[in-house]
Every structure is written in C-alpha cells, then in structure tokens.
Amino acid sequence: MTPVLSLRGATKRFGGLVAVNELDFDVAEHEVLGLIGPNGSGKSTTLNLISGALPPTAGTISLRGSVISGLPAQDIARRGVARTFQLVRLLPSMTVLENVMAGAVFGHRRRWGHDAEAQAMRVLDLVGLSRRAQAPVGSLTYIDTKRVELARTLAGEPKVLLLDEWLAGLNPTELEEGIALIRRLRDEGRTIILVEHVMDAIRSLCDRCVVMSSGSKIAEGETEEVLNDPGVIEAYLGVEEPAHA
Amino acid sequence: MTARDRRGVTIGVLLFALAALLPLASDSYFLSIGVTIAMYTALATSWALFSGPTHYISLATAAFFGIGTYTTGIGIEYMPYWLTLPIAAVIGAVLAALVGVATLRLSGVYFVIFTLGLAELVRQIITWGQNVSGAKGLYVLTSITEEHIYWQLTGLSALVFLAGFLIWRSRLGFAVRILGDDEEVARHSGIHTARVKVLLFMIPGAVAAVTGAILAPRYVYIEPAIAFTPMLSFQVVIMALLGGTGRLWGPVVGVIPFTFLWEAISGTFPNQTTLLLGLSFLVIVYLLPRGFVGLIEEARGRVSRRGAFA
Numbered sequence: 001m002t003p004v005l006s007l008r009g010a011t012k013r014f015g016g017l018v019a020v021n022e023l024d025f026d027v028a029e030h031e032v033l034g035l036i037g038p039n040g041s042g043k044s045t046t047l048n049l050i051s052g053a054l055p056p057t058a059g060t061i062s063l064r065g066s067v068i069s070g071l072p073a074q075d076i077a078r079r080g081v082a083r084t085f086q087l088v089r090l091l092p093s094m095t096v097l098e099n100v101m102a103g104a105v106f107g108h109r110r111r112w113g114h115d116a117e118a119q120a121m122r123v124l125d126l127v128g129l130s131r132r133a134q135a136p137v138g139s140l141t142y143i144d145t146k147r148v149e150l151a152r153t154l155a156g157e158p159k160v161l162l163l164d165e166w167l168a169g170l171n172p173t174e175l176e177e178g179i180a181l182i183r184r185l186r187d188e189g190r191t192i193i194l195v196e197h198v199m200d201a202i203r204s205l206c207d208r209c210v211v212m213s214s215g216s217k218i219a220e221g222e223t224e225e226v227l228n229d230p231g232v233i234e235a236y237l238g239v240e241e242p243a244h245a
Numbered sequence: 246m247t248a249r250d251r252r253g254v255t256i257g258v259l260l261f262a263l264a265a266l267l268p269l270a271s272d273s274y275f276l277s278i279g280v281t282i283a284m285y286t287a288l289a290t291s292w293a294l295f296s297g298p299t300h301y302i303s304l305a306t307a308a309f310f311g312i313g314t315y316t317t318g319i320g321i322e323y324m325p326y327w328l329t330l331p332i333a334a335v336i337g338a339v340l341a342a343l344v345g346v347a348t349l350r351l352s353g354v355y356f357v358i359f360t361l362g363l364a365e366l367v368r369q370i371i372t373w374g375q376n377v378s379g380a381k382g383l384y385v386l387t388s389i390t391e392e393h394i395y396w397q398l399t400g401l402s403a404l405v406f407l408a409g410f411l412i413w414r415s416r417l418g419f420a421v422r423i424l425g426d427d428e429e430v431a432r433h434s435g436i437h438t439a440r441v442k443v444l445l446f447m448i449p450g451a452v453a454a455v456t457g458a459i460l461a462p463r464y465v466y467i468e469p470a471i472a473f474t475p476m477l478s479f480q481v482v483i484m485a486l487l488g489g490t491g492r493l494w495g496p497v498v499g500v501i502p503f504t505f506l507w508e509a510i511s512g513t514f515p516n517q518t519t520l521l522l523g524l525s526f527l528v529i530v531y532l533l534p535r536g537f538v539g540l541i542e543e544a545r546g547r548v549s550r551r552g553a554f555a
C-alpha cells in the first residue's frame with residue numbers, strides 16, 4: 001500500500017543554514033507519527049515544507065503518490081493536508097463558529113451554507129467547544145484557542161493532520177484533556193504527524209517516531225525503541241533532558 | 246436572509262428611492278452636488294469592497310475613471326452612448342485583473358506605488374497618442390442632461406451596494422473576510438488568495454471606468470489632465486476612510502459630509518486645495534482610524550453595555 005505521505009530528500013536551506021537536511025520518511029494511513037527533536041532541529045520547518053508554507057530547496061514530498069512539493073499552500077490544503085501553527089493563528093474578527101467554518105468551506109472536502117455550519121458544529125462538538133460556537137475568539141482561554149484551531153483543521157476532513165506542538169503551554173489538567181482529545185482522533189483512524197516536546201504525550205499517542213537533530217533524521221522506529229536509543233538521548237542531552245514528567 | 250439583512254435591504258431601497266427623487270425637487274446647484282455625491286458613492290463604496298478587507302490601498306481610481314471617460318469619448322463616434330458603458334466596464338475590469346495579477350502577490354507598499362504610477366502611465370500614453378494623431382482633446386456632444394447623469398450614477402451606486410451585499414453573503418465574501426484577518430490562515434485553509442484578490446479588484450476597476458464613462462458627456466470637452474486627475478484617487482481614499490471600510494454603508498457616510506466640506510473649501514481657498522486635502526487625510530487617519538463606522542459602533546457598544554449593567 002502506498003503511504004499517505006512520503007518525503008524523499010526533503011531539504012530546506014535558509015542562506016547558509018540547512019534547516020532540513022535530506023529528510024526521508026513515510027506516514028502510513030491511520031498512523032500517528034511523532035516528529036521530535038531538540039529546539040531548532042527543523043521540525044516546524046518540515047511541517048512548513050509539507051503544508052506548502054515554504055517551498056523545499058530540494059527533494060520531493062508526495063501525498064498518496066502524487067507530488068505536492070512546490071505547490072502553493074492552498075492547493076496542498078485542498079488535496080487534504082491541514083495543519084495547526086506552533087503559535088496559534090485564529091481569525092480575530094470572527095466567531096468561533098466562523099473560524100471553524102473557514103476549514104469546512106474551503107478545505108479538502110468543501111461545503112457551503114447549512115451543510116458547512118453543521119459540519120463546523122460537529123467538529124466543535126468533537127473538540128468540546130460547541131457551547132462557545134457564537135463567542136468571539138478574543139474571549140477564549142488559551143486551550144480553547146487551540147481547540148478552535150484544531151477544529152478548523154478537522155472541518156475540511158483532511159487526509160493528513162499536522163499538529164505543531166499542539167500540547168505546548170497547557171497546564172497539567174489541560175494537558176490531560178488535550179492528550180485525550182488527540183487519542184480520540186487517533187482512535188477515529190486519522191493520519192497525524194505530531195510535533196511534540198511532551199514525552200508523555202509522545203509515548204501514549206505515537207505509533208512511531210522520527211527524530212531530528214540539526215535538520216537531519218537521526219532515528220526512526222517504534223516509539224519506545226527510539227526514545228531509548230543512545231543517539232537520541234545524546235541529542236536531547238546536548239540541549240536539555242527530555243521531560244519525563 | 247436574516248431579519249437584520251432584511252431591515253438593511255429595506256432601508257437601502259428606501260434611501261435609494263428617495264435619492265432618485267432629488268432632481269424633481271432641487272435647483273441646479275444642489276443637483277450638481279448630488280451628481281458629485283452619487284459619483285463618489287459609487288467610487289468609494291466599490292473601492293472599499295476591495296481595499297477594506299484586503300488592506301491594499303489602491304490609487305488607481307483615476308486610471309480606470311479616465312479610461313472610462315475616453316471609452317465613451319471615442320466610442321460615441323461609432324456607437325450609441327449606452328453601449329459604451331458596458332464596454333467601459335469590461336475594459337476597466339480587464340485592466341484591473343491585469344494589474345492585480347501583476348501586483349497583488351507583492352506587498353501592499355508596492356501595490357500603492359504601482360497603482361499611482363498606473364494612472365500617470367495611462368495618461369502619458371493617451372497624451373502621446375493625441376500628439377501623434379494631432380488631436381488635443383475630444384468633444385463629447387450629447388443630449389444627455391444633468392438629471393440623466395445623476396440618475397445613472399445613482400443607479401450605478403445601487404448596483405455597487407447590491408454587488409457588495411451579495412458578495413458578502415457568498416463564498417467569495419467569506420474568503421475575503423478570512424484573507425483580511427490572516428492571509429496565511431486563508432492559504433492554509435485552501436483559499437486561492439491571489440485569485441480572490443484579483444476578482445475583487447475587478448469591481449472597483451469596472452465601477453470607476455463606468456463612472457468615468459457616465460460623466461464624459463458632462464465634461465463636454467475631455468483631455469488627459471481632466472480625465473486622469475490624481476486628486477480623484479486620493480479623494481476616494483479619503484472619503485472611504487472617513488466613513489469607514491468595515492461596513493458596506495461606511496464610505497457613503499464619509500462621502501456626503503466630505504463633499505459639502507470640499508465645496509466650502511474649494512470655494513474659499515481655491516489655490517490651497519491640494520494642501521488641505523493632504524491635511525484632511527492626516528487628520529482622518531490620526532483621529533478616526535476606523536472612520537465614522539468605528540465611532541458609531543463604539544457608541545452603540547457603550548449604549549448596549551450600559552444597558553447590560555442597568
């Protein structure tokens with residue numbers, strides 16, 4: 001079976017800095033893949049290459065066998081890649097419902113009118129925010145802004161979901177809720193790339209992990225195996241110990 | 246349609262019906278002010294349809310306007326007057342699309358400069374064309390009266406409002422609102438942002454060209470300096486910002502007081518108009534960043550908040 005997403009030699013240079021260096025990996029259908037590594041190792045840049053926020057300097061990225069690298073972000077989104085941003089981005093002048101409808105109206109599976117509204121309400125329900133549908137986004141708590149962003153990506157029924165540190169900055173209770181929410185997505189059989197620093201979340205959510213350091217892949221495999229790999233521990237220790245909390 | 250939409254439409258229809266009665270009830274002085282108001286209503290409202298949500302400041306109004314004026318000036322030799330209007334609209338829209346494709350990927354600053362340059366460029370081309378052909382200007386002799394011009398401009402303004410209303414409720418309108426909030430989010434949600442901007446920019450292009458075409462018979466004699474005056478572009482921007490671009494009815498709230506103010510200023514200080522125009526621009530941007538719309542909604546918010554606590 002062809003993987004849902006595959007990267008071959010994906011490379012991004014910023015002037016002299018190689019932020020992503022000849023990266024190869026595949027994501028299978030229904031898989032939750034952890035993309036981990038110390039700060040500045042190129043995780044967000046990798047997501048930017050996949051989502052089309054940035055064009056790769058070299059290499060190819062394909063979605064179900066057809067090449068998407070080089071396409072503009074809107075075309076990649078329409079083909080079924082949806083993402084959240086490391087720093088949450090909402091539409092400030094709109095309500096929660098309208099924010100989510102943006103994904104339902106223009107995403108991979110496009111809807112309009114009552115259909116789009118019903119879809120937006122369904123995903124708001126899924127992330128536990130249906131009661132705040134009419135609230136302006138300015139009035140939300142931090143975790144709720146993250147929920148809205150997640151709902152927006154889900155609303156278009158994407159084939160692949162890219163979550164960039166979606167769990168970062170949550171307090172312990174919120175973190176538990178957040179992990180439970182992503183586990184639900186996983187149980188629904190969604191295909192997800194999870195960029196994350198929270199080790200507990202990675203252990204409990206990811207089937208496999210790809211580890212990056214200074215732009216290159218240094219390990220790939222089953223989550224437990226990878227996290228016990230001496231090279232991986234070394235890479236993390238060079239910066240900071242992975243949080244076991 | 247929501248109850249609020251229905252009320253808005255009803256009020257709009259009534260106001261336009263009332264406006265259409267003006268020529269029956271006024272002298273020629275007020276009629277000429279009416280023409281000015283109707284003209285700037287069409288120009289500023291269509292300008293704000295594009296520039297409001299996208300924040301791209303277009304100074305191309307004079308270019309489209311002048312092209313429309315010349316379309317009628319030249320076209321009237323070969324065809325009935327009324328046929329020149331749709332032709333002007335198409336030329337304006339196509340030119341706007343070309344400008345949009347060339348510039349709307351760039352940042353806002355380049356867009357402003359480009360659109361300002363466009364008016365000058367088109368004017369130079371026409372001046373050059375006239376020098377080559379030996380003609381200095383064009384006579385547009387018709388039996389069209391001031392009343393007809395007023396009604397046509399009022400009808401055009403009504404069309405702009407209708408277009409704005411329909412777009413606001415369409416997918417295109419939703420796309421524009423998203424794009425205005427965050428272009429990166431828009432792109433990642435699957436919106437073809439460049440196409441949306443180009444489509445939307447065609448509206449002020451077409452409307453300004455038709456406005457110029459409608460006004461050509463009023464000038465009788467047209468030459469590039471009249472048809473392509475850059476002051477026009479700036480005045481449209483000022484009026485739209487004064488009213489506020491956040492609502493469809495915003496620009497017209499700026500157009501009406503500004504037209505009267507401008508009548509007074511240009512009557513009293515005919516030689517300082519450019520200076521005063523610049524000054525009013527600074528004052529508006531500094532004191533009223535969201536225009537009258539912002540003031541009105543703030544006042545409304547305060548009233549309803551007070552109500553909530555009472």
Ligand SMILES: Nc1ncnc2c1ncn2[C@@H]1O[C@H](COP(=O)(O)OP(=O)(O)OP(=O)(O)O)[C@@H](O)[C@H]1O
Nearest residue numbers: 014017019037038039040041042043044045046086
């Ligand atoms: N647009 C850009 N221009 C120049 N350099 C960039 C750009 N984006 C990222 N970089 C650099 O590329 C490297 C990788 O950054 P990236 O944001 O991908 O890291 P990350 O793994 O997501 O880190 P973090 O865990 O802190 O989010 C960093 O050195 C960063 O400074």
Ligand SMILES: [Mg+2]
Nearest residue numbers: 043044045086
């Ligand atoms: Mg990052």
